Amino acid sequence: MKSKILVGVQFGMILLMLLPLGMPTVYFNIGAIFIVIGLAVGVAALLKNKLGNFNIVPDIKEDCTLIKDGIYSYIRHPMYTSVVVTMFGVLLMYFNRVEMILYAILVVNMLVKMFYEESLWHCEGDEYREYAKNTSRLIPKVF
Numbered sequence: 001m002k003s004k005i006l007v008g009v010q011f012g013m014i015l016l017m018l019l020p021l022g023m024p025t026v027y028f029n030i031g032a033i034f035i036v037i038g039l040a041v042g043v044a045a046l047l048k049n050k051l052g053n054f055n056i057v058p059d060i061k062e063d064c065t066l067i068k069d070g071i072y073s074y075i076r077h078p079m080y081t082s083v084v085v086t087m088f089g090v091l092l093m094y095f096n097r098v099e100m101i102l103y104a105i106l107v108v109n110m111l112v113k114m115f116y117e118e119s120l121w122h123c124e125g126d127e128y129r130e131y132a133k134n135t136s137r138l139i140p141k142v143f
Helices: 002-018 028-048 078-093 097-122 126-133
Strands: none
Touching: 002 078, 002 097, 028 078, 078 097, 097 126
C-alpha cells in the first residue's frame, strides 16, 4: 500500500506541474535543457532494463536482477534522477509559487520512495550493499 501511495503522489505532482499554471518565464530555454537532460537519463536507464525487470513501484519484483552497468554504474536510481531533473526543467519554465510547492512535494516524495526502495534492497543481501558503496544515489559523486 505504501508503494502505491508513493507512486500516486509522484504522478499526481507531475500531472499538476504539467498543467498550465503560469506564464512561461525568462528561464524557459534553460528549463527545456534540463528536460532534455532528464529525459536522456531516463532513456539510458530504460535501455539497461529488461522488460520484466522494470518496476514503477519501489517494491522489489520476484526474480528481478540488480543492474550495475551502464548509467547504473554511476547512479543507483537513474529513473528518480530523470524525474527530478525533468520536473526541475518544468519548474524553471513556469516558475511560480504553486510550481515550487508542487516540486518540493515531488522531491520529498521521491526521496522517501528512494530510501524505502533501498531499505528493501538492503534486506536482499550483500550484493546491494557493495553496489551502494560504489555508486551515488541520484547525482554522481554528489549524492
